[in-house]
Amino acid sequence: DVKVTQSSRYLVKRTGEKVFLECVQDMDHENMFWYRQDPGLGLRLIYFSYDVKMKEKGDIPEGYSVSREKKERFSLILESASTNQTSMYLCASSRDGWGTEAFFGQGTRLTVV
Amino acid sequence: GENVEQHPSTLSVQEGDSAVIKCTYSDSASNYFPWYKQELGKRPQLIIDIRSNVGEKKDQRIAVTLNKTAKHFSLHITETQPEDSAVYFCAASIDNYGQNFVFGPGTRLSVLP
Numbered sequence: 001d002v003k004v005t006q007s008s009r010y011l012v013k014r015t016g017e018k019v020f021l022e023c024v025q026d027m028d029h030e031n032m033f034w035y036r037q038d039p040g041l042g043l044r045l046i047y048f049s050y051d052v053k054m055k056e057k058g059d060i061p062e063g064y065s066v067s068r069e070k071k072e073r074f075s076l077i078l079e080s081a082s083t084n085q086t087s088m089y090l091c092a093s094s095r096d097g098w099g100t101e102a103f104f105g106q107g108t109r110l111t112v113v
Numbered sequence: 114g115e116n117v118e119q120h121p122s123t124l125s126v127q128e129g130d131s132a133v134i135k136c137t138y139s140d141s142a143s144n145y146f147p148w149y150k151q152e153l154g155k156r157p158q159l160i161i162d163i164r165s166n167v168g169e170k171k172d173q174r175i176a177v178t179l180n181k182t183a184k185h186f187s188l189h190i191t192e193t194q195p196e197d198s199a200v201y202f203c204a205a206s207i208d209n210y211g212q213n214f215v216f217g218p219g220t221r222l223s224v225l226p
Binding site: 004031033035040041042043044045048050059090094097098099100101102104105106107 | 202
């Protein structure tokens with residue numbers, strides 16, 4: 001059973017803080033993704049990675065960065081948190097190959113005050 | 114870039130009735146279309162997918178149809194049950210590997226007993 005684990009279920013941070021969201025998968029998947037989920041907007045891709053130390057911008061990368069130093073771990077970094085980054089953040093992973101299933105973490109609900 | 118629209122945003126049906134959710138996409142190069150189900154408080158999970166060389170796919174009570182010419186695809190759920198109540202997301206691939214997607218905004222399905 002694939003497990004994608006996000007470090008926190010709920011987080012409250014102050015404006016301007018640097019925030020780290022961690023994601024770990026245990027199935028040796030090559031691909032990892034960070035999405036944010038907002039009502040009425042669905043899932044929007046922030047960053048993705050197809051390999052260790054590799055990263056690509058998604059649709060809404062502004063204000064975020066990522067790090068993938070190990071295959072199983074993909075970190076999302078909010079350099080200076082702002083209130084408009086209050087959202088649900090979902091990590092996902094998938095194995096290499098055409099049209100493989102994305103497995104999601106349980107999500108981190110981040111509130112920036 | 115790809116844009117995925119999804120209708121309706123909310124849908125209520127009586128238990129036992131059928132439910133249909135429709136999505137349209139803009140990029141004719143998209144070739145892989147997964148559907149994800151997200152129950153309240155849980156992570157999204159893949160329920161069915163379809164590739165562009167197939168017009169219809171069925172898995173028990175759920176089916177997906179694809180019309181490449183019109184650039185739309187639909188999810189059909191027959192004999193709905195209370196456990197079908199969830200938010201459903203359609204998605205369209207935006208790369209040649211079926212790994213990266215644009216998601217629709219979601220449909221909240223409520224199955225009334």
